[in-house]
Amino acid sequence: MILKSKDIIGLYDMEADEISYILDSAATMKQLLLQNAKKMPHLQGKSIVSLFYENSTRTRLSFELAAKYLGATFSNLGVSTSSVNKGETLLDTGKTIEAMGTDIIVIRHPLAGAPKFLGDNFSGHVINAGDGMHEHPTQALLDMFTMKEKFGRIKGLSVAIIGDISHSRVARSNLWGLTKLGAKVTLCGMDTMMPPGIGQTDAIVTNDIKEAIRDTDVIMALRIQKERLESEFFPSIREYHKFFGINEDVLKICGKDVLIMHPGPVNRGVELSSAVIDADFSAINTQVTNGVAIRMALLYILTRRKNDDA
Amino acid sequence: MTLKICGGEIVNPAGDKSGKLDILIEDGRIKAIGKDLGEASQTIDAGGKMIFPGFIDIHCHLREPGQEYKEDIISGTKAAARGGYTAVCPMPNTSPVMDNAAVCALVMERAKQAYTKVYPVGAATAGLMGKELTEMGELAAMGCVAFSDDGRPIENGAMMRTAMQYAATYGAFIMAHEECLDLKGKGVMNEGYYSTILGLPGIPRAAEEAMIARDIILAESYGLRVHIQHVSTRGGIEIIRAAKKRGVKVTSETAPHYFSGDDSLCRGYDARAKVNPPLRTCDDVEAVKQGLLDGTIDAIATDHAPHHRDEKNIEFALAASGISGFETAFSLAVTNLTDDAGLLARLFAANPANIIGKPGGVLKEGAAADITIADMNIEYILKEEDIISKGKNTPFIGQKLKGVVTQTIVDGKLVFDGEIL
Numbered sequence: 001m002i003l004k005s006k007d008i009i010g011l012y013d014m015e016a017d018e019i020s021y022i023l024d025s026a027a028t029m030k031q032l033l034l035q036n037a038k039k040m041p042h043l044q045g046k047s048i049v050s051l052f053y054e055n056s057t058r059t060r061l062s063f064e065l066a067a068k069y070l071g072a073t074f075s076n077l078g079v080s081t082s083s084v085n086k087g088e089t090l091l092d093t094g095k096t097i098e099a100m101g102t103d104i105i106v107i108r109h110p111l112a113g114a115p116k117f118l119g120d121n122f123s124g125h126v127i128n129a130g131d132g133m134h135e136h137p138t139q140a141l142l143d144m145f146t147m148k149e150k151f152g153r154i155k156g157l158s159v160a161i162i163g164d165i166s167h168s169r170v171a172r173s174n175l176w177g178l179t180k181l182g183a184k185v186t187l188c189g190m191d192t193m194m195p196p197g198i199g200q201t202d203a204i205v206t207n208d209i210k211e212a213i214r215d216t217d218v219i220m221a222l223r224i225q226k227e228r229l230e231s232e233f234f235p236s237i238r239e240y241h242k243f244f245g246i247n248e249d250v251l252k253i254c255g256k257d258v259l260i261m262h263p264g265p266v267n268r269g270v271e272l273s274s275a276v277i278d279a280d281f282s283a284i285n286t287q288v289t290n291g292v293a294i295r296m297a298l299l300y301i302l303t304r305r306k307n308d309d310a
Numbered sequence: 311m312t313l314k315i316c317g318g319e320i321v322n323p324a325g326d327k328s329g330k331l332d333i334l335i336e337d338g339r340i341k342a343i344g345k346d347l348g349e350a351s352q353t354i355d356a357g358g359k360m361i362f363p364g365f366i367d368i369h370c371h372l373r374e375p376g377q378e379y380k381e382d383i384i385s386g387t388k389a390a391a392r393g394g395y396t397a398v399c400p401m402p403n404t405s406p407v408m409d410n411a412a413v414c415a416l417v418m419e420r421a422k423q424a425y426t427k428v429y430p431v432g433a434a435t436a437g438l439m440g441k442e443l444t445e446m447g448e449l450a451a452m453g454c455v456a457f458s459d460d461g462r463p464i465e466n467g468a469m470m471r472t473a474m475q476y477a478a479t480y481g482a483f484i485m486a487h488e489e490c491l492d493l494k495g496k497g498v499m500n501e502g503y504y505s506t507i508l509g510l511p512g513i514p515r516a517a518e519e520a521m522i523a524r525d526i527i528l529a530e531s532y533g534l535r536v537h538i539q540h541v542s543t544r545g546g547i548e549i550i551r552a553a554k555k556r557g558v559k560v561t562s563e564t565a566p567h568y569f570s571g572d573d574s575l576c577r578g579y580d581a582r583a584k585v586n587p588p589l590r591t592c593d594d595v596e597a598v599k600q601g602l603l604d605g606t607i608d609a610i611a612t613d614h615a616p617h618h619r620d621e622k623n624i625e626f627a628l629a630a631s632g633i634s635g636f637e638t639a640f641s642l643a644v645t646n647l648t649d650d651a652g653l654l655a656r657l658f659a660a661n662p663a664n665i666i667g668k669p670g671g672v673l674k675e676g677a678a679a680d681i682t683i684a685d686m687n688i689e690y691i692l693k694e695e696d697i698i699s700k701g702k703n704t705p706f707i708g709q710k711l712k713g714v715v716t717q718t719i720v721d722g723k724l725v726f727d728g729e730i731l
Contacts, residue, residue: 012507089624090624090625091623091624109625111625111626111627111628112508112509112510112579112626112627113508113509113510113579113625113626113627114625116578116579117579117624117625117626131509132509132510132627133509133510133511134508134509134510135509169509172506172507172509195505195506196501196502196503196505196506196512196514197501197502197503197504197505197506197507198506200503201503201506
């Protein structure tokens with residue numbers, strides 16, 4: 001299968017069968033990942049550059065390992081030390097990286113639409129590793145992969161996403177991806193953290209956490225950006241945890257076994273209690289492993305697309 | 311030197327002569343309107359076309375002085391003439407700001423070579439900073455028809471009240487750019503479904519409506535006049551409609567893009583659709599049309615905001631706001647609003663003339679011969695390369711439009727006749 005777009009910008013514009021194909025490919029990649037010798041030839045001769053205008057630990061490292069396990073050359077353009085700080089535009093940075101023979105750029109950017117803009121001006125492939133409040137497609141794909149691994153399906157699952165929906169690219173990408181594959185998505189947070197127009201999507205929206213998690217299969221808690229949000233959108237971490245934090249008491253409401261997920265890094269005792277984070281029904285560490293598998297799959301699918309074109 | 315326009319249909323809601331009549335022009339003025347006007351040294355065959363009083367654009371940006379790479383008074387008025395305008399009102403947010411007599415004198419001097427009449431709007435406060443009044447008396451005497459901090463709101467309500475009162479002293483008034491910067495926050499497009507899909511910070515409609523309400527209340531409280539610029543929301547229009555019913559001295563304008571496109575045009579991060587106020591929802595588009603049809607909105611003004619290509623070919627949040635509008639305003643109105651020529655004449659000519667208190671907006675014997683001739687039926691695809699303004703930034707490129715200005719006459723001189731003369 002060949003993806004219709006040369007770039008991975010978001011799940012809003014991706015077809016359901018494309019998403020399924022990526023998830024299936026990731027299952028194969030996970031087999032390779034779990035074997036002893038993690039060096040495969042799939043991306044031999046390919047050059048991948050990461051361009052991160054925002055901090056990241058796991059996403060950047062996970063792309064780097066995925067690229068290296070598959071035999072690609074991987075370079076990280078340290079944005080703080082590059083000419084970006086001298087005022088070079090993203091357009092020109094993209095042209096420069098292109099001129100060095102790069103096949104794929106992985107970009108994280110604080111401005112929504114920056115990866116799309118880069119992709120429109122770069123002949124190779126662009127993968128969005130998170131742009132503003134827009135999308136974080138690889139995170140949502142690894143989340144969906146984790147759910148599929150646990151439940152064997154996406155269709156018919158109930159997924160509750162809890163927290164700052166408004167500023168969350170993870171919530172958006174999951175909403176688009178999960179609903180395309182037939183899951184029911186409930187978004188839960190205080191009204192100050194709900195994006196405008198969310199009622200026009202397929203999401204169920206509530207600010208009652210009990211309602212959100214009662215019959216859910218998956219609880220996905222989002223990271224609260226304490227430093228940015230407190231006092232602007234809610235008065236205190238204390239009150240946030242009291243009404244939207246997930247602890248063992250809250251989980252008693254759930255009618256069945258529930259999978260706990262979080263895109264990380266977790267604020268312990270804020271979005272999730274420590275006991276919940278470390279419980280055996282928490283998939284947080286599995287998500288990290290699956291993140292590498294998903295990124296291996298995407299890198300492979302994109303480079304293969306180029307070969308097919310040629 | 312005489313010029314005769316033959317065979318067209320005169321659209322003249324503010325005058326007493328209309329219909330299939332000829333116009334004879336001599337020495338820059340309309341000498342006669344009627345039939346069998348005799349020979350002239352030059353004749354325009356306007357058969358099948360509409361003859362309007364010259365269009366007056368009460369809101370545009372000519373970018374001179376300071377940003378001539380975007381547009382200048384010559385290139386801008388060429389584009390305006392092509393759009394059928396015989397007079398334009400450039401806003402003062404130039405560099406330096408037109409907040410003093412020296413900059414005003416430079417603009418007036420350059421305007422002598424312009425292709426249209428230029429009636430500048432002076433800054434209401436020094437540097438558009440909202441802190442100190444400008445010398446409005448002197449600026450009005452030099453030719454400024456109104457005062458505005460366009461591009462920025464006058465945030466402080468007390469300053470707005472003072473500016474409205476001070477302008478009134480000299481027979482002038484404030485054109486208000488309505489935007490509450492606190493409510494706008496970091497917004498770059500209309501707040502709603504599409505801003506959520508695109509993950510872009512939204513500008514709520516309340517940011518515009520709250521300020522419209524404030525300024526209407528100020529005008530009403532003190533018996534002053536205010537003109538509301540680029541109205542874009544249903545709520546704003548309803549506030550204006552109610553105020554007019556109460557007899558408040560308020561006039562308003564909208565721009566063609568607010569009745570021709572909604573916020574879905576921002577999809578794909580198309581920065582050509584980035585404008586301030588932002589393109590709103592399809593419901594607002596309907597309300598803007600209704601407001602124009604029922605007279606709540608008095609005028610169509612272009613808010614012509616030319617930008618350099620590099621300022622639009624960039625991440626959406628970093629892109630400049632504004633749409634190049636002179637050359638598409640009439641077509642967008644015919645295509646998306648109405649083919650009622652009488653209404654178009656009021657919105658493009660008669661009402662704008664009344665708002666700024668300048669002659670024009672009517673075709674009558676003895677008046678300056680400012681005339682716009684248009685073919686209401688020609689259809690065409692808007693192409694970037696056909697735009698003669700330096701600013702090619704419009705989201706309507708590629709669209710099929712209807713209605714074309716064919717000739718523009720300023721003070722009896724044919725300045726546009728299919729091409730700039």
